[in-house]
Amino acid sequence: MAIGAFGGYSAATSLGPAPAGQTSFRWSGSFELVKTAETVSSGAQKLQPQISVENQVWGNGSAAGSYFVVDYAIRKPALTTCSVTSSAQTVALPTVSLNALGTGSSSTDDATATAGSTAFNISLKCQKGARLYMLMTDANFPGARSNLLFPKNGQWGALGIRIQREDGTNVTFSPDSATAGADGQWFVGDTPDGVLNIPLRASYYHYRCGTCSAASVPVGTFSVQATYTFSYQ
Template sequence: MLVGLRAMLCIVSIVAALPAHAGTLAFPSTGSMPVLSFSATVSAGRDTAPGTALSQAFGNAGLAVSGTDCTITQDISVNGTLVPGYTNVYQTGVPGIGVRFYITAGWNGGWTDASSSQFNKTDGGTAHYTRADLVVTGPVGGGTTSNLPSMFIKFTGSCIETVTATQTLTGSTSVTGNGCSLTTPTLAFTLPRAFSKNLPSIGATTGDTTLSLGLNCPAGVKVGITVTDAVNPANRSSSLSLAPGSSAAGVGVQIVNGATLVSFGPDSAVAGTVNQWIAGTSAGGAMQVPLTARYVRTSSKLVPGSVNGKATFTMSYQ
């Protein structure tokens, strides 16, 4: 007799419901960010060095963090149009003026303008600062800022709900690019007759003749000057080349600013260009820059004759 055997297999499935997020990260109120605005008016020299901050705005939105046990990533993006040639400065509608954003690097850390960063924190309040700089990006024009960029911030992590906020800029800024006018656009030095005995050796000088370059400037403008050899623009020495029509040889012309010998540079108004020198900072109104021209012996062989030289002055208003 056959006996049927029957077995029963029982599978018990237990599913534990785990919370999707174990901690919290939040602003004092959803999406809250401080109100940032720049000065109502700013002014700068036309050729102020790029990167110079003309106005800064700071804010602390604050963050509350509790129970987190994962890596939190802070992602930053900016809604704006980049200034050509820059990767982190945005247009303002005023030539030569842009906006750069910064944010706290981590909890209470230093400033960063990177697109993202990662950090951990268990709980407690944090300082969460934002900053915006109104910076020079090129020759400063005049106008009023408009359509200012904004910064979008997002915090993500496996242990928190995603948190977002937008940092905006309010108001507008009137920008003035300061420059000077030349009251003596041309200087014509007439050096006295010199003799070989006045130039006994290479490097000897004679015939000092002084004239003043006149300007009219707003107060506070730092005036830089670059002198360029018009006959040989690549000349970076302190001896001006002789111009066509000169019959002398073994002699050149030097230009002296006060007691300082001037070396020649490129025809450029960019702040800090090669051999640019600072004539001073205007108190407002007329400004005089005394310059002296003189002969200099440049060779062991000295040939008598006429001496002509040509140079251009490029002004930089910083």
């Protein structure tokens, strides 16, 4: 039933006509809390309605004696989270030749090539009840937005590391953020009560570079770093 101006009161509602010839009246109902803003503060509150016959008599003889109290409390829910079973992980890609990268003597300088594809997992132990999202960041260039990871020294020309999700989608590396809808964030899945594995695949990626030469990819050890951030929504 609606609450509004009624019988000279600014916040009242009608329970209907009082039964003729009766000195008691039974009424039952329920209260529903309605969210009207993006965020709701936690805490305890109470409602204290009064019952009366309009302009005649209070329900229990007096205004002070005609209250009934509805207490309620809003509490923050327990946060559902996951813990990483191995906080630091090294993914070792195989040694590959310059020809495999499209930079050898038998390849053109602007060839695009992928090599050394290597599967790996990020393993989590989770609590059930959250929608898990993930974002990855280039640790060497944390402000960058790219689908490749690059070494810190920048001496490798047109070569980077590409990471792909299980469905083959390239990971877009973006600035670290746990905010819902952040650039580069993707939906991993609903958290189970137990282990959750996130399968990924890393590979060398030599991209087209019209001004680069084959010598721009030297022989040596190639190393990049990435971090990941989870968002529970």
